[in-house]
Structure formats: C-alpha cells, structure tokens
Amino acid sequence: NAGVTQTPKFQVLKTGQSMTLQCAQDMNHEYMSWYRQDPGMGLRLIHYSVGAGITDQGEVPNGYNVSRSTTEDFPLRLLSAAPSQTSVYFCASSYVPTELNEQFFGPGTRLTVL
C-alpha cells in the first residue's frame, strides 16, 4: 500500500493563478480531509469528505474548492491564489467518519504564492 499520496511536493504560484493539489489513498478509507499548516497555528481543517459525493466545509474553507468523485481521490482546488494561501497543505484519510479514527497523513505540499 502506498498510503496517502500528494502531488506536487512543492509549488510556486503567482497571485491570481489557479491550481489543483492532488490527494489519493489506497486504503479504501471513507473519510478524507485537507488541512493547512502555518507556523504557530497548528493544523486547520479546510474541507472534509465522509464518502464519495459528500463534502463539507471545515474551519477555513474560503478560497478553496473540493470534490469527491471516487473513494480514492480528494483534490483541493485553489480558485485564485493569494499570498495568504502560502502554507503547507496536508491531506489525510481515516476509516470510519463517525468516530475519531486514526488519520493517515500524506507527505504534504509546500505552496508559495508570490
């Protein structure tokens, strides 16, 4: 099993550009989520999904879109990048969405917006 994979590892964007961060898991997990990590602020939940076709907003959803067309994939779209979106982005997955199960994290994407 590859676990949770994320691409790209690094990305530099200019203000106003759009892009998609990819996330995939091969563990047949129902629950997937996106976090951003900024210094001194821990991990903040952007969006999450409890299964294919179902998504919901987390703590900091503005400027981001998600979709979940398959169990395996959960891409995060930046619609119009802003410098405030410079951060490290982590995708995570877990088995059962109705309990707090162990979350498996991907290696992260380091994004810089100029």
Next chain:
Amino acid sequence: GQQVMQIPQYQHVQEGEDFTTYCNSSTTLSNIQWYKQRPGGHPVFLIQLVKSGEVKKQKRLTFQFGEAKKNSSLHITATQTTDVGTYFCAGLHSGGYQKVTFGTGTKLQVIP
C-alpha cells in the same frame, strides 16, 4: 468557534529531563488523539483517548484525558533526542460530527 489550545508553544529540555504538554478545549470533547510531527515531516498518530479520566502509556510516554473531557496531557519521561518534534492533540467535539480540531502544537527540542 471551537478551539483547542496547547501549552507551551515551545520547550527546550536537556536530554534525560521530563517534558509535558497540555491541551485545553473550549468545549467538551468526545475523543482526543495525539500526533507527533518530526521536522520536515507529516503528523503521525500516537494514541487515542476516549474515556473520562483515561490514562494510557506507551513506553516513556504517558497520556491523560481529563475528567471533564476538556483537557489532556502528554508526558515524556527521560527525553531522548529521538523525541524531537512537534506534538499535536486533536479533538472531536461532542456533537461536532466529523470535524476534527487540532491543537496549536508544542515544539520540543532536546539538547544532547
């Protein structure tokens, strides 16, 4: 909104000293988890606590969940250089279906 605070934000200890990080929630938690993130790495699950007053141990690590289920702690006995990293708690708030709130993290540096 629901908040989970951790103290201290940073901690430097001499190798062999003990270390404790505290996690405090503004609301009651259903469960709490602890994660460790090595420098440059991603968070890795350590443990989950569910019951009020629960205490769990993993070798030199002791985890506690408060009686009111609003706070938790992680204690490391006799730190080693391999303990370096940032420790996060993560809580599922009662009634907060599926939304996980991470604490702000405590960065531990161990001086050999």
